[in-house]
Amino acid sequence: MSPVSPYQVCVAFLTRIGPDGRAEVLLGRKKTGLGSGNIVGLGGKIEPGETALEAIVREIEEESSLVVDPADLTEVGLVKFAFPFRENWSQDSTVFVASRFTGEPQESDEVSPAWYAIDDLPLDEMWNDARYWLPTVLAGGRVLGDFTFGEDCATVSDHELHDPLLRHSH
Template identity: 85%
Template sequence: MSPVSPYQVCVAFLTRVRADGRPEVLLGRKKTGLGSGNIVGLGGKIEPGENARDAIVREIEEESSLVVDPADLRQAGLVKFAFPYRENWSQDSTVFVGSRWTGEPAESDEVAPAWYPIDELPLDEMWDDAKYWLPTVLAGGRVLGDFRFGEDCRTVSEHELHDPHLLSAG
């Protein structure tokens, strides 16, 4: 694994099953900041004094107006991102998945949320790393991965997926 990044973030993927039985995931079009224009999971920076679980609950509410009980989130792994050509973008992201919340998703200043069928993820509009691990996480698996982005800061130039059992359950 790569060294711990000083920039710690968290991301969540909320899922539901439509009336016709088709599973969906809540993603959002990023409107500001890093990744603007991409479709992303809900999440953001872990603030001083917060743990990842507290931070993701706060971020979900800030970005979508949904309220999630921390106990209703499954910690699904850790993804480390290295941006050698933009070091200040490098970060470690704790990944969560959940299927219980209160409220209806609403657009925020940061994200325009929308439901997407899990079998038709918009991977070509997401960060390039998502194709390597997001389907596994949405299928109930876990991820422990290192991703290095190339000079364009958009394309994964190297990646390594590790045994997710090396992570403690969260």
């Protein structure tokens, strides 16, 4: 795995069974900042003194108005992003999933949330790395990955997916 990034973030994928019986995931179109215009999971920066779990509960509420009990969130992995051509974008993201929450998603200053069918993800509108690992996570799997973005800072130039079950073997 690549070295720990100074920039620690978290992302969550909330799931439900939609009105038509299909499994859905809550994603949001980013309105500001890094990745503006992209469809993303809810999440953001882990503040000093916060755990990833505390941060994701706060971020979900800030971005969507949904309230999630920390006990209902499952940590499913870590994705590391390297941007050699824009170093300050490099970050490590702790990934969570949850299927229990309270409230209805509301638009925020940062994202415009919407439900998407898991079997029809908007991968072309998401960060380029999502296609490599998000379907696995939404199918109940885990992820441990290193992604390097190319000169355009948008396309994955190199990636490595590690076996998450071997994570604690060293």
